[in-house]
Amino acid sequence: MRLCVLVCVCVNLFYLIVSYFTHPYSPLHLYRTKDSMYHALTYATILEMQAMMTFEPAHILAAGNTMKEAQAVCCLTEDNCDVIFFTSEELHAEVCYAECLLQRAALTFLQDENMISFIKGGIKVRNSYQTYKELHSVLQSSGFAHGGNHGHFEGGVKLGVGAFNLMISMLPTRTLRLLEFVGFSGNKEFGLQQLQEGCVEVTFRSFLCNMLLLCYHTFMSFILGEDTHMLTYWTHKHTHGHTTITIRGSIFLFFAGRIEVIKGNLDAAIERFEECCEAQQQWKQFHHMCYWELMWCFTYKRHWKMAYFYADLLSKENSWSKATYAYMKGAYLSMLTKDDCLTFGETEITLFRQVPGLKQKIAGKSLPTEKFAIRKARRYLAERPIPLPVPPLEMMYIWNGYTVIGKHRDLTEAMLKTLDEAQATLDSSPRTEFSIDDQCLVSLLRGLCLKHLGHQDEAEAYFTLILCNESQIKYDHYLVPNALLEHGLLCLEQGRKEEGIKLLEALDVMRQRVPEVGG
Template identity: 60%
Template structure:
C-alpha cells in the first residue's frame, strides 16, 4: 500500500518538475524575443498545470502593462482569474487550518499551489491598480486581493523557515516564489503614503523597503522560475518607480549589476536592451541611451509594444537635447501606433512644435495650435478611467480653444517635470544650461507680452523649472528664491494649482541636500496637508512620502553612527 502512495507522490513530483522545466524553457523563449512561441509552449497545458497557467497569464499581463489597452488588461485579468482557479484545485482541502497547523501533511505540490495562488492574487491586484486613475479611493478594489495574497505569503514564509527539513526537488522554485511575493509586498508598500495604505486596509502596516529589496535580490540572483520576475521588478524600481513616484534617486549601480548576467545570457533580449538604455539615460549618457533604445526596436518585431516603450524614451532623450523635431517625430509615431494615450501624444507633438521658432517650417505641415485644439477630442478611458497625465494635458490644452490663444510658454519642459526629467540631466551641465537658455528666452517673451489671465501661472511655471535648473547647477540660493517666488504667488495662481505643492516639495528636497532637516520636514508637511484637488495630486503625494522616508532613513543612519 505504502509503495502505491510513494509512486503517486513520485509521479506528482515528476509532473511538478517537468512542468517547472517546461515553464523555464518558455520564459527563456520570452526573454529571447520569441514571445509568440513562448505563449504557444504554455497554452496547451494552461488549464491543467498550475505553473503553465500562472506563467501564461504572467506573460499576457506583461503585454497588458505595456499596451495599457483595455482589451489586453481585461484579457490578462480573466486569464489570471482562470489561472487562480487552476491553482485552487491543487491547494490543500482544509483552508481554515493555518499552514503551521496543517503541519507535515502538506505535499510539495500543495505548497507550490499556495505560492502560485498567492501570486495570481497579487498579479490580479496589480492589474486592478493599473485600471485606476489617480483617485485615492480607487485603490480599495485591489486592496482585498492584496490582503489575502499578503497573508498567504506571510504564512508560507514562516512555514518554510520552521520546516527546514521539508525540501523537495523543486524547493528552489518554491523559495523563489516566496522571495518574490514577500519582496514585492515590502518594496511596493514602502512607496505608498500612509493614507493609501489605510484605504488598502493595511492600517499600521508599512513595507520595509530595504528588506523588500534584499528579498528580491536573493530571488533574482538564484536561478529559479521567478528570477526574471524579481529582476524585472527591481529594474522597474531602480529605473522608473524611484523617478516617477520617488525623489529621482534610482540606484544605477544596482541596476547595472542586476542587468549584467541577463545581458550576457540574452544579448539581443529587447527587455534588457530597454533597461540598459534607461540606465544610460539616468547616468546622463543620452547618446548611448538612444543607441540602446534603437537596438531594442531592431531586436524584435513581434511585439510592437516594446517599440512604443522605446519611442517614449527616445522622445524624452531628444527633449533633453532640445532636438525638438526628433522629439516630435517619436511623439508622432506614438500617436499613430500606440493606444495608451493619444491625447498625451498629440499634446507632446504640439508641445514640441511650439518650441520651434515661429518662422520655421513645421514637419508634415502640422500646426501646433490646431494640434492643441484636438487634444481634448482624444480623451479616452482606460477601464472607465483616464490616465492622470492625460487629464493634465487636456487641462493645459484648454486655453487654445480661444480664437487668439495665449500660448503655453514651455509645455515640453513642464511635462518633462511631471516625469521627473530634470533629474536625468543633472549630471550633464551642458544640457541643464540649454534648458536654462530656453527658460530665459520664454521668460523674456512673457515679460514683453501683454498681461492676460494666464500670466501669473505662466511665470510660476518658469520659476519652478528655473529653480530645478539652478539646483542642477549647484546654485542653491538662487534655486530657493525661485521656489519661494511660486509659493509667494499662491493666492494669484488661477489654473495651475499643482505649482505650489510641487514648489514646496522641490524646496524641501533642496533643504535635504543642504542638511536643513527641520526646515525640510516643515515644508513637506505643508505640501502634504495644505493642498488638495490639484493636477497629478497622487504623484506629488508619493514624492512627498518618498522625501519623508528618505529623511527618516537618514536620521536613523545618524542615530546609528
C-alpha cells in the same frame, strides 16, 4: 491598482522569456495547460501581456478567461484554495494561485471602469496578498518537508512578499493608511531585502526578482526623486551575469538605456534604445516603451523635431494614453517656428484641442498625466488661445527630467537659455489671467537650472518669488508646494537643516489643502 499593474507588467515579461527559452520553436505546449500549473500560468500570462500592451477588449477578455482556467488548474481539489498545504506540490500550487489572483485583478481593472469591477479587483489583490503572507509564515516554520524544488517555492514567496512590500510602501501616506486599515502593510527595506535574496538564488523566479529591482531602481526611485547613487553598483552586481549571456536581449538593452538616461549619458541611451527596437520585432508594443524613452532623450537635448517624431509614432501605434501623446505633440510644435510646423501638417492649437476628447479611465480613474495635460490644454479651447510658455519643459519637470540634464552643465545651460527666451516673451506680451501662473512656472524651472549650475542664491530667489505670489496664482496651484519642496531641498543641501525642515513641514501642511498636480 497601480501596484497591481506594475507587478503584473514585470511578471508578464518574465513568463514570456521563460516560455521562449523553454520551447524555442513552440512558445508553449498548449495541451499541458490543462494539467500543469506552470504551463497554465505561463500561457495565461502571455495572453495577459498581449492584453496589457494592446488594451483591446477581445484580448482582455481572452486573457481573463485563460487566467481563470489557470487558477482552476492550481486548485488541486475543489475546496483546497483557501488553506495552507504542506506538500511540495501543493505549496507550489498556492504560489501560482496567488500570482493568478494578482494578474486577474489587473485584468479586472482594465476590463471595466465601474466601481463594482474596482471592488472585485481589490478583493483579488487582497486575497493574493493574504496568500503570500500565509506562505511566508509557512516558509518561516518547520512544519513541512522540503522537496527537491523547495528553492523555487521559496523564490516565489520572496517574489510576492517583496513586490507587495516594496510597492505598497511607495504609495501616498493617505492611501497607505487606508490600506493598513483593511489589512495591507508595506516595508520598503524588507521588500528590497526579499527581492534581493530572491535574485541571488538560481530559481525559476530569480530572474523576475532582478526585473522588479531593475524597475524600482531605474523607474520608481528616479520618478519619485529618491537617491539613486547605488544604481550603478546594484546593476553591475545583479545583472552582470545576465547581460554577458544575452547582451543583445531587448529587455536588458532597454534597462541599459534607462541606466544611461539616469546617468545623463543621452547619446549612449539613444543607442541602447535603438538597439532594443532592432533586437526583436514580434512585440511591437515593446518598441513603444523605447519610443517613450527616446522622446524624452531628445527633449533633454532640445531636439524638438525628433521628440515630436517619437510622440507622433506613439500616437499612431499605441493606445496607452492618446491624450498624453497628443499633448506632447502640441508641446513640441509650440517650441518650433510657424514655418517649421507647416512640414508636419498639424498645429499646436488643433492638437491641444484634441486632448480632452482622448482621455481614458482605468478602474474609473483618469490617468494623472492625462488630467494634467487636459488642464494645461484648456486655454486652447478659447477662440483666441493664450499659448503655454514652455509645455515640454514643464512636463519634463513632472517626470523629474531636470535630474537628468543637471548632470551635464551644457544641457542645463542650454535649457536655461530656452527659459530665458520664454521669460523675455512673457515680459513683452500683454497681461492675461494666466500671466502670473506662467511667470511662476518659468521661475520654478529657472530656479532648478540655476541650482544644478551651482548658483544657489539666484535659485533661492526664484523659489521665494513663487511663494510671494501664492495668492495671485489662479490655475497652476501645484507650483507653490513644489517651490517649497525645491527651496527646502536646497536649504538641506547647503547645510541649513533647520530652515529646510521648516519649509518641508510647511509643504506637508499645504499638501492637505492644495488640489492635485496641475489643478
